[in-house]
Amino acid sequence: MTPQPPPVPRNAQGRLRRVGVEIEFAGLPPRETAELVRDCFGGEVEVLSPHRLRVEGARWGSFGIELDTQYAHPDERHLDPEAYRDSEWERMRRDFHHRTRELIGDVVTGLVPTEIVCPPVPWDELGELDALFEALREHGAKGTDASLLFGFGLHLNPEAPSLEVGSILAHLRAYLLTARWLREQIQVDITREVLPHANPFPRAYALKVLDPDYAPDLETLIDDYLADNPTRNRELDLLPLFAHLHPTHPHELLDDQLIKPRPTYHYRLPNAQLSEPGWGAAREWNRWLEVEALAAAPETLAERGAEYLARHRPAWPIRWWRALRRRFERP
Numbered sequence: 001m002t003p004q005p006p007p008v009p010r011n012a013q014g015r016l017r018r019v020g021v022e023i024e025f026a027g028l029p030p031r032e033t034a035e036l037v038r039d040c041f042g043g044e045v046e047v048l049s050p051h052r053l054r055v056e057g058a059r060w061g062s063f064g065i066e067l068d069t070q071y072a073h074p075d076e077r078h079l080d081p082e083a084y085r086d087s088e089w090e091r092m093r094r095d096f097h098h099r100t101r102e103l104i105g106d107v108v109t110g111l112v113p114t115e116i117v118c119p120p121v122p123w124d125e126l127g128e129l130d131a132l133f134e135a136l137r138e139h140g141a142k143g144t145d146a147s148l149l150f151g152f153g154l155h156l157n158p159e160a161p162s163l164e165v166g167s168i169l170a171h172l173r174a175y176l177l178t179a180r181w182l183r184e185q186i187q188v189d190i191t192r193e194v195l196p197h198a199n200p201f202p203r204a205y206a207l208k209v210l211d212p213d214y215a216p217d218l219e220t221l222i223d224d225y226l227a228d229n230p231t232r233n234r235e236l237d238l239l240p241l242f243a244h245l246h247p248t249h250p251h252e253l254l255d256d257q258l259i260k261p262r263p264t265y266h267y268r269l270p271n272a273q274l275s276e277p278g279w280g281a282a283r284e285w286n287r288w289l290e291v292e293a294l295a296a297a298p299e300t301l302a303e304r305g306a307e308y309l310a311r312h313r314p315a316w317p318i319r320w321w322r323a324l325r326r327r328f329e330r331p
Helices: 030-041 081-086 088-108 123-138 165-186 190-194 203-210 218-228 239-245 281-295 298-312 316-329
Strands: 018-025 044-049 052-058 061-067 114-117 154-158
Touching: 018 123, 018 281, 030 044, 030 052, 030 061, 030 114, 030 123, 123 281, 154 281, 165 203, 165 218, 165 281, 165 298, 203 218, 203 298, 218 239, 281 298
Parallel strands: none
Antiparallel strands: 018 114, 018 154, 044 052, 052 061, 061 114
16 A cells, blocks of 8 residues: 655654554564564564564664563563673573573463564655565464454554644644544454553543643643553553653653653554455554644644534533532642
8 A cells, every 4th residue: 555645744854754663463473573574674683582583684774573571581670791790690590580581482472462663664665564564464473353362453653743842732632633533444453442552542631632722831741641641551652752852751651661762653553454455554654644634734623622622521610610629629
């Protein structure tokens, strides 16, 4: 499928915007997957640990392939490299740790997904990445709809066209107004609806953000987001973007090792539809562009925001009573 152009095709530095892609699936272990990536896009397979590999020097950069559970991989935070060189006990402890993690990976292979983390791809080349999805399909990879147990997804990480708070707020508002349509188009799998990995935003937060008087600075935008969404599991996860923009923010969630700071929107909603011929990253990118198109149309964005508020905001006596109650409940 041909990827469609976004309203803002280049970033602030004038370079073509790029999109990171992550795909989860079953049916192929990491080593076979890495070899398949190499066959599609070149490079050399590097084994980091038994269930975590990398394909270096491939098209667009480095691909990461691993079992999608931290417990299958060595955790270097618990190992002292200096003590390892000087202590027989530390060498035994390190070897035991590595062997235990390898065994866990062997046991859960087939139960937890394999994940490919692709390097950032220029948006106009996303169609070429779909060759990998076709190869996965041909080699037996199973997507979301292959089992009720497979809550797998495809994540897009589109580079933000601007890092100004006004642009971020416009994209957040556009997403809140487009989320229902996206869910209908994607037909989000029932397993993924039940699991918490791509939950919708709370309505109270949507009402706050869509209020035309809401004009936060970056600090306030981040603080409000964290207060109402203290989780990675949102359909549009802004934590990587906020961690990039505010690396010294004190909230513990922005310091989580699972949060990778980057100047992108982390869009977690799409299923991994590997059983569907022709499906791939370009199709989900084209759907995502509905968000960017609305964000780039301020008058339409304001009109649709007003319509949402008119449908969902409580009548003013209820709002007045809630505000009064909150005031008296404050310590």
